[in-house]
Structure formats: C-alpha cells, structure tokens
Amino acid sequence: MHELSIATSIVEAVSEAASAYPGARVKQVRLRVGALASVIEDSLQFCWELATEGSPLAGATLVINKLPVIVHCDACGVDSEIGGVQSFRCPRCGELAADLRQGRELEIESIELEEPEPKQPESGAPEPMEEHI
Amino acid sequence: MTTRIVELRRGILKKNDELAAGLRERFTSAGVLVLNLVSSPGTGKTAFLERTLRELHARGARAAALVGDLETDNDARRLAASGVPVRQINTHGICHLDAEMVAKHLDAWESLALAGLDYLFIENVGNLVCPSSYDLGERIRVVLLSVTEGEDKPLKYPGLFNSADAAVITKIDLAVPCAFDRELALGNINEIRPGIRIFETSAKTGAGMDGWLAYLAEQARPS
Numbered sequence: 001m002h003e004l005s006i007a008t009s010i011v012e013a014v015s016e017a018a019s020a021y022p023g024a025r026v027k028q029v030r031l032r033v034g035a036l037a038s039v040i041e042d043s044l045q046f047c048w049e050l051a052t053e054g055s056p057l058a059g060a061t062l063v064i065n066k067l068p069v070i071v072h073c074d075a076c077g078v079d080s081e082i083g084g085v086q087s088f089r090c091p092r093c094g095e096l097a098a099d100l101r102q103g104r105e106l107e108i109e110s111i112e113l114e115e116p117e118p119k120q121p122e123s124g125a126p127e128p129m130e131e132h133i
Numbered sequence: 134m135t136t137r138i139v140e141l142r143r144g145i146l147k148k149n150d151e152l153a154a155g156l157r158e159r160f161t162s163a164g165v166l167v168l169n170l171v172s173s174p175g176t177g178k179t180a181f182l183e184r185t186l187r188e189l190h191a192r193g194a195r196a197a198a199l200v201g202d203l204e205t206d207n208d209a210r211r212l213a214a215s216g217v218p219v220r221q222i223n224t225h226g227i228c229h230l231d232a233e234m235v236a237k238h239l240d241a242w243e244s245l246a247l248a249g250l251d252y253l254f255i256e257n258v259g260n261l262v263c264p265s266s267y268d269l270g271e272r273i274r275v276v277l278l279s280v281t282e283g284e285d286k287p288l289k290y291p292g293l294f295n296s297a298d299a300a301v302i303t304k305i306d307l308a309v310p311c312a313f314d315r316e317l318a319l320g321n322i323n324e325i326r327p328g329i330r331i332f333e334t335s336a337k338t339g340a341g342m343d344g345w346l347a348y349l350a351e352q353a354r355p356s
C-alpha cells in the first residue's frame with residue numbers, strides 16, 4: 001500500500017505549482033499512469049481523499065488517465081500497443097519484445113485551477129483622463 | 134470565475150528519482166556495484182544474501198549490505214554472521230525502501246567507505262508491489278521467486294518483474310517435493326521480462342551459486 005505516499009507526493013507537487021497563482025483554487029488534478037506503474041486506482045482515489053482533507057486541495061477531483069503498454073519490436077521495427085500486461089509480445093509478429101516504450105508513467109499531467117475574474121474597470125465609470133497642462 | 138489549465142508534466146516521484154540519480158552517480162564514481170533485492174516476504178532474500186556475502190567474503194571481494202524491514206534487526210544480525218559490514222533500516226510500517234532512507238543510512242554509516250567496496254546489496258522490504266516504483270540508485274534490480282510460491286507470480290506482479298534486471302529462483306532444493314514446474318516458471322518470467330538473466334539457486338545446498346557469483350563478477354568489472 002504505497003498509494004498514500006503517492007497521494008501525498010501529488011498534494012505536495014500540486015500545492016507548489018498552484019502557489020504561483022494566488023487566489024486560485026485547484027479543481028482537478030489529471031494524472032498519466034502506465035499499466036505497469038503498480039498503482040491501484042481505487043486505493044489511490046481513496047488515499048486522495050485522505051491526503052487532501054484539510055489541505056488547500058480539499059474537494060479537488062483526481063482524474064487518472066491510464067496508459068497501455070507500448071513495446072518496440074526489433075523484428076518489425078514498429079511500436080505497438082499490447083493488450084494487458086501478461087505477455088510482452090509484438091501483436092504483429094508474436095515475437096517477445098523487451099523494449100518498453102510506454103507503461104511505467106506515473107506523472108501529473110495538468111491541473112485545473114479556478115481563478116477569480118481579473119479586475120475590470122466598472123462599466124459606466126468615466127475613463128481616467130490624462131491631464132494636459 | 135475563470136478556469137485555467139496548467140500543464141505540469143512532472144513525475145509524481147520526482148523527488149525520489151532525483152535523489153536516486155544522485156545516489157547512482159555516487160555509487161558509480163565510488164566504483165561500487167549496487168543491487169536491490171526484491172521479493173515477497175519469505176522468498177529467501179536474507180538466506181540468499183547470507184550465502185552470497187559469505188562466498189564473496191571468502192573470495193576476498195569487499196561487500197556490504199543494507200537490509201530493510203518493517204521492524205526488528207533479525208535479518209541484519211543473520212547477515213552480519215557472514216563477516217561483512219551490515220546495517221539495518223527499519224521502515225516502521227512503510228512497505229518499501231526509498232532513496233531518502235538509503236541516503237540517510239549511508240550518511241549515518243560512518244565506518245563504511247563506499248569507495249572501498251566492490252558490492253553493496255540492498256535487501257528491500259518483503260513486498261512485490263510497492264518497491265517497483267522506488268528507484269534506490271541501484272544498477273541491478275534483482276527479483277526473487279521461490280519454488281514454493283507458485284509459477285504464476287510473474288503474471289500476478291508484472292510491474293515489478295518487468296522492472297527487474299535479473300531474476301533468482303530460490304529454494305530449488307525444494308523443487309521436487311513442491312512439484313515445481315520449472316519450464317512454466319521460466320516461461321512466465323520470460324513472458325513478462327523477455328531476455329532477463331535467470332538464476333536457479335538454493336541457499337541451503339549452494340546449488341546455482343557459482344553462476345550467480347560469476348554474473349556478479351562480470352557485472353562489477355569496469356566496462
């Protein structure tokens with residue numbers, strides 16, 4: 001069960017990134033998680049609630065984009081997505097393919113912030129006049 | 134209210150990865166080969182390591198070991214009997230070692246000079262899931278699997294098996310009583326990590342240790 005340490009790491013990284021936008025609230029955090037990243041989605045969602053509780057990220061949703069494994073086949077010279085993680089073979093020719101091109105990702109892709117409207121001059125107010133002397 | 138999307142594209146374990154990269158550089162410049170041993174609890178990591186350390190010590194190689202466990206220093210005491218320097222890391226409930234724990238214990242281990250070592254072994258906490266995400270700065274990740282725990286372990290834990298550089302099948306002295314299907318186990322490992330080096334050993338009888346020690350010597354040789 002390392003999902004809690006992972007959730008805590010996400011909270012730290014996102015808080016740091018969001019601090020560049022004062023007054024903004026984090027609405028959503030989007031992850032890219034490879035099929036081989038050894039992360040269980042349900043436990044990460046559960047730990048996310050624990051980790052964000054009482055933090056500036058409380059209430060933010062976590063979206064987990066799962067990435068399939070992609071291997072490179074030396075025989076075909078082609079990258080292909082494989083179904084599942086039980087057999088690392090090129091789907092075109094059936095050869096074993098050791099060269100992994102995707103599947104271990106454990107990344108924060110983006111965050112969605114809600115920011116207060118930038119202050120606009122009130123409509124109807126007189127334009128500030130330049131004074132000419 | 135307006136909405137803004139900020140692209141981060143940042144590894145979640147970036148801190149650990151950076152620390153591990155620093156450790157790897159330190160190990161490389163000290164000329165020490167570092168191995169991270171991972172398996173389920175009870176596979177025989179400590180017994181295998183005990184035997185490895187004893188044999189290395191007898192051959193005049195300079196080795197040391199860091200051993201991770203949730204609690205107790207029993208494994209460190211078992212390993213210390215081999216005559217090499219050993220230090221225990223207790224994680225107190227954390228199910229894996231991370232780069233920070235390794236760095237902290239190496240820094241506190243004042244009597245140990247990395248540059249004076251040929252090999253440093255790190256026995257991870259018994260777990261086949263969590264350690265796979267945490268780079269410790271090792272050059273070789275060794276996954277162990279005993280003949281008593283089922284030939285399909287690699288299929289159940291592909292994340293870890295796929296991240297390994299070498300695999301060791303332990304307790305082969307028990308292969309017959311356990312009706313161990315060797316071909317099936319080797320096939321499953323190869324399906325998940327094609328081409329990986331596989332060693333079949335017994336810490337009890339010493340079977341297969343020569344091949345493993347030859348591999349260590351070959352890997353330690355500066356390229």
Ligand SMILES: Nc1nc2c(ncn2[C@@H]2O[C@H](COP(=O)(O)OP(=O)(O)O)[C@@H](O)[C@H]2O)c(=O)[nH]1
Pocket residue numbers: 172173174175176177178179180181259303304305306307334335336337338
């Ligand atoms: N028969 C046999 N038993 C072994 C072997 N290696 C370990 N064991 C036993 O398996 C149990 C667990 O071993 P240990 O090294 O503590 O496993 P660890 O939890 O992976 O460190 C102990 O009772 C060992 O004596 C072996 O090669 N042959």
Ligand SMILES: [Mg+2]
Pocket residue numbers: 178179208256
């Ligand atoms: Mg042990």
Ligand SMILES: [Zn+2]
Pocket residue numbers: 073074075076077090091092093094095
């Ligand atoms: Zn192919």
